[in-house]
Amino acid sequence: MWQIAAGAAAGKSVFRLADVEFAMLEPSGDLTVLLKSELQPLTPNHLGMKLNIEKPTQSVIMDGVIQDELLAAAGRGRGWLHKELDKLGVTKENVFLAQVDTHGELTVDLYDDKLKVPQLSERPALLATLKKCEAELEFFSLRLVIRKQRICTRHVRCS
DSSP states (O other), rough: OOOOOTTTTOEEEEEGGGGGEEEEEEEOEEEEEEHHHHHGGOOTTTTOOOOOOOOOOOOEEETTTTTTHHHHHHHHOOOHHHHHHHHHHOOOGGEEEEEOOOTTEEEEEEEEETOOOOOOOOHHHHHHHHHHHHHHHHHHHHHHHHHHHHHHHSSSOOO
């Protein structure tokens, strides 16, 4: 068994020599292993996806006190924050720590762990809508290809 020392799969183990494209023994004694391309982890780049640059998470409430400067750094205001807290059914005084992530989602940790904070399900719903749109566009493009093929079979010259 060898440890992968570099790349997206760093720290993972390789059990089969047949899975290795290239290996190099480093001066430190570590073995750097490059997996065969078909076994390398899939990344957003492989799918042609452009990802937003991750920004640091901003702590917008600490010990029940709103941190206006960090709230502004997250691109949000007090009105948005109060609206989000209302959705969760909590007041700022009950919040030990609240953070806004890169995607603008608020995560709240309450002083009283017995109180349950409902999880908002907007992102899964958005993902489902995007998947549906993707499927509809793919279906539409297939219909266009079929239509073009039908037209081409009726005419002598098609490109």
